[in-house]
Amino acid sequence: MEGARERLDAGVRRGLPFGIAVFAVSVTFGVLAHPLMGAIAPIVMSILVFSGSAQFGALAVLLAGGSAGAAIAAGILLNARYLAMGVALAPSLRGRAWSRAAFAMSTVDASWAAASRGDGTFDPWYMAGVSIPQYIGWVLGTVVGVLIGSRLGNPNALGLDALFPAFFIALLFEEARGRRRMVAAGGGAGIALVLTPIVPAGLPILAAAAAAVAAARRRS
């Protein structure tokens, strides 16, 4: 495809700061996971799952004494947004199934949002490019986190748990431009506030999709 290489390269450049941020977040994951999972399992998980919310969610359930089944369910629910993101992405993907599958596998929050052209379509090569530094940062960060985990003390004392809200705030401000998007964002935040105490983790994020449906019905 014409310009594919240029768009991939542009995506990689866009993804570098995300990669550094993701590195910091996954150091936290490695640090937190090490006592429960040992040294190898967290790294394998980051290589194969490549999803902060699912990995942190499943880890939290296991650390709280939950069963493997509960941890899996939490991870699946936390990643249910990928279903909605994939539906949004699908019309922008062309070509054979293996090609569409390869692009789809590069879906992560920051890349998906960065590749959004603002009209409901996405740039797949750009998205894959933004994901590359994040994948490298995610896996390397986990390795570093596991290595230094036992010496770091309490990660929360270092404020590392604040990396996630800060990360999503940065993405949100980039995405929520225009009245209808701000309405959708406000609705999504409200739904999450109301549902977090009463439904299992992950569902409030999925339910926030209802705010997008409601906001789409407004005349902009």
Place this chain on the structure above:
Amino acid sequence: MTAVWVVIAALAIATAAERLAGPLALGGRPLPERAMNVVELLASALLAALVVVETFGKGSSLTIDARVLGAAFAVIAVLRRAPLIVVVLGAAAVTAIARLLF
């Protein structure tokens, strides 16, 4: 330890399935305009929910702790167009300092 590996294998498969479902079921075909109106708003709604859950969520309850100060720093830094690394590491630093002080 077996449970850990079961979780890893299951989430590797399930996450791939979640990423693939939309594109492999719908690839190439356009969505109706009403559906597109919704999907272009999904990122805003889901990201806002993630901000709330990651700032105030603690297990299945809401709480106000030092993360709020870190998140407030992040909002100010984003509005001042600071680079992402400044936004996230600054938020962590503010949160860590708040925990030291209070």
